[in-house]
Amino acid sequence: MKKNEVILSVSHLSKQFGSNLVLKDISIEVNQGEVIVIIGPSGSGKSTLLRCLNYLEVPTSGEIHLHGMNLHPKSSESEIDAFRKNIGMVFQSFNLFPHLTVLENITIAPIQVLKISKAEAIARATLLLKNVGLSEKINAYPRDLSGGQQQRVAIARALAMQPDVMLFDEATSALDPELVGEVLKVMKDLALSGMTMVIVTHEMDFARDVSDRVIFMDKGLIVEQGTPQEIFQTPREQRTIDFIKRT
Amino acid sequence: MESELGFWAFSKIVVLPRLLGGMYITLQLTLISGALGLMLGMVLALFRISRFSILKWFSLLYITLFRGTPLLLQILFIYFALPTILERYEINMVLDSFSAGVLALTLNSAAYLAEIFRAGILSIPKGQTEAARALGLSRHQTMYKIIIPQTYRRIIPPVVNELSALTKETSLVSVISLSELLYVTQRIGSKYLRVWEVYIWAALGYLIIVMVLSLIAARVEKRLEFKGGV
Ligand SMILES: Nc1ncnc2c1ncn2[C@@H]1O[C@H](COP(=O)(O)OP(=O)(O)OP(=O)(O)O)[C@@H](O)[C@H]1O
Ligand SMILES: [Mg+2]
Numbered sequence: 421m422k423k424n425e426v427i428l429s430v431s432h433l434s435k436q437f438g439s440n441l442v443l444k445d446i447s448i449e450v451n452q453g454e455v456i457v458i459i460g461p462s463g464s465g466k467s468t469l470l471r472c473l474n475y476l477e478v479p480t481s482g483e484i485h486l487h488g489m490n491l492h493p494k495s496s497e498s499e500i501d502a503f504r505k506n507i508g509m510v511f512q513s514f515n516l517f518p519h520l521t522v523l524e525n526i527t528i529a530p531i532q533v534l535k536i537s538k539a540e541a542i543a544r545a546t547l548l549l550k551n552v553g554l555s556e557k558i559n560a561y562p563r564d565l566s567g568g569q570q571q572r573v574a575i576a577r578a579l580a581m582q583p584d585v586m587l588f589d590e591a592t593s594a595l596d597p598e599l600v601g602e603v604l605k606v607m608k609d610l611a612l613s614g615m616t617m618v619i620v621t622h623e624m625d626f627a628r629d630v631s632d633r634v635i636f637m638d639k640g641l642i643v644e645q646g647t648p649q650e651i652f653q654t655p656r657e658q659r660t661i662d663f664i665k666r667t
Numbered sequence: 668m669e670s671e672l673g674f675w676a677f678s679k680i681v682v683l684p685r686l687l688g689g690m691y692i693t694l695q696l697t698l699i700s701g702a703l704g705l706m707l708g709m710v711l712a713l714f715r716i717s718r719f720s721i722l723k724w725f726s727l728l729y730i731t732l733f734r735g736t737p738l739l740l741q742i743l744f745i746y747f748a749l750p751t752i753l754e755r756y757e758i759n760m761v762l763d764s765f766s767a768g769v770l771a772l773t774l775n776s777a778a779y780l781a782e783i784f785r786a787g788i789l790s791i792p793k794g795q796t797e798a799a800r801a802l803g804l805s806r807h808q809t810m811y812k813i814i815i816p817q818t819y820r821r822i823i824p825p826v827v828n829e830l831s832a833l834t835k836e837t838s839l840v841s842v843i844s845l846s847e848l849l850y851v852t853q854r855i856g857s858k859y860l861r862v863w864e865v866y867i868w869a870a871l872g873y874l875i876i877v878m879v880l881s882l883i884a885a886r887v888e889k890r891l892e893f894k895g896g897v
Contacts, residue, residue: 502803511798518896
């Protein structure tokens with residue numbers, strides 16, 4: 421499954437908010453099919469990094485490559501839009517569109533952005549809803565769903581664009597504890613299906629279970645990275661050791 | 668002779684036929700400038716939140732100007748001053764009092780409506796825009812497919828409020844001798860020297876228009892089935 425073929429690469433990425441340097445010269449290569457989990461203390465820049473990967477936040481410097489595409493701080497709006505088609509993102513707060521049904525939430529981007537036919541978009545959405553176990557909610561509105569169901573729809577919505585890479589920013593942090601499992605299961609299924617994923621999470625058991633590589637960040641730097649075994653059992657850096665002990 | 672008629676007879680023979688004509692013009696003023704004001708207001712709101720600073724500043728200036736000066740002055744300016752200014756640039760624009768009235772009311776209500784639309788758009792959580800952009804929707808698609816549709820429910824009450832204010836403000840156009848409701852009222856009142864009978868009917872006329880508009884708005888609000896409770 422791991423083809424050792426780099427699909428997404430980040431080089432020398434920095435991000436500054438005013439005088440606050442939040443990301444410091446970050447470089448990462450993500451292989452096709454790889455599942456990367458990013459961990460680190462609050463404020464270490466995990467969300468900012470993820471948001472820079474699809475340019476919701478424009479980095480101060482650095483480049484991002486995906487396939488033949490290359491984004492840098494001077495990239496045009498249309499280049500960014502084209503880039504985003506290939507990267508799906510799941511947010512902590514779901515952010516489903518409340519005025520659209522579950523089906524419409526999932527089909528709007530494929531229809532508007534990829535310009536596929538409505539019939540094809542519906543076929544895609546139907547299959548995705550089946551995969552996340554929500555076929556019977558196809559015509560419901562978001563407010564009629566539980567948090568866990570909303571997040572599963574949000575995952576299906578991102579997948580409907582058939583992205584090359586999926587980003588998850590604390591996808592289960594806003595959920596009641598009893599609803600976390602259903603979302604993690606969907607994410608695990610997705611990982612097993614070979615999707616390339618970059619996941620920010622506080623769920624350490626999940627990280628151990630599904631990830632190929634764990635990246636530990638602190639104060640805008642990648643402090644250490646390695647297999648889950650290496651990071652959780654035999655961390656080398658003191659900061660990593662302290663963090664793992666605390667969780 | 669008519670001045671000796673009783674209240675009902677005077678109302679029926681003299682007042683009502685003329686007031687109805689005035690009411691018709693008032694209604695036209697309201698509907699036309701209301702509709703144009705809604706359109707212009709939306710454009711101004713979009714300018715106001717645009718990322719192009721020229722549009723932003725233009726809109727801010729416009730809104731400040733039209734909300735910061737009396738409507739009465741705006742009406743007089745457009746009717747009396749504007750043609751003379753244009754004349755200097757060799758543009759001959761003859762503005763009859765109806766067009767001048769529509770223009771002034773449109774420009775004025777657009778400024779107020781723009782602020783209502785802008786507040787509605789800004790009230791939608793940022794996560795909605797981010798989710799839409801992350802899916803690859805363009806700025807434009809995000810605004811028209813995701814953000815604006817979510818504002819409808821929130822803006823209907825203030826918009827109705829503004830439109831009923833507009834209905835009453837049409838009376839100011841009487842100063843440029845447009846025979847709308849108030850102008851007709853004043854004319855009859857001074858011609859027959861019977862003031863209160865005429866003014867009561869005029870008040871009723873405005874009240875009826877405002878109430879009918881509010882009723883229609885309430886219907887629309889109910890009809891517009893707010894999807895997903897939004
Ligand atoms: N839009 C912004 N403007 C200014 N500062 C910001 C902005 N977004 C994030 N920051 C700052 O950047 C730093 C990193 O924030 P970030 O949200 O990336 O951390 P995080 O690792 O995701 O933390 P958490 O685990 O709490 O989610 C913080 O100091 C934060 O205050
Ligand atoms: Mg975060």
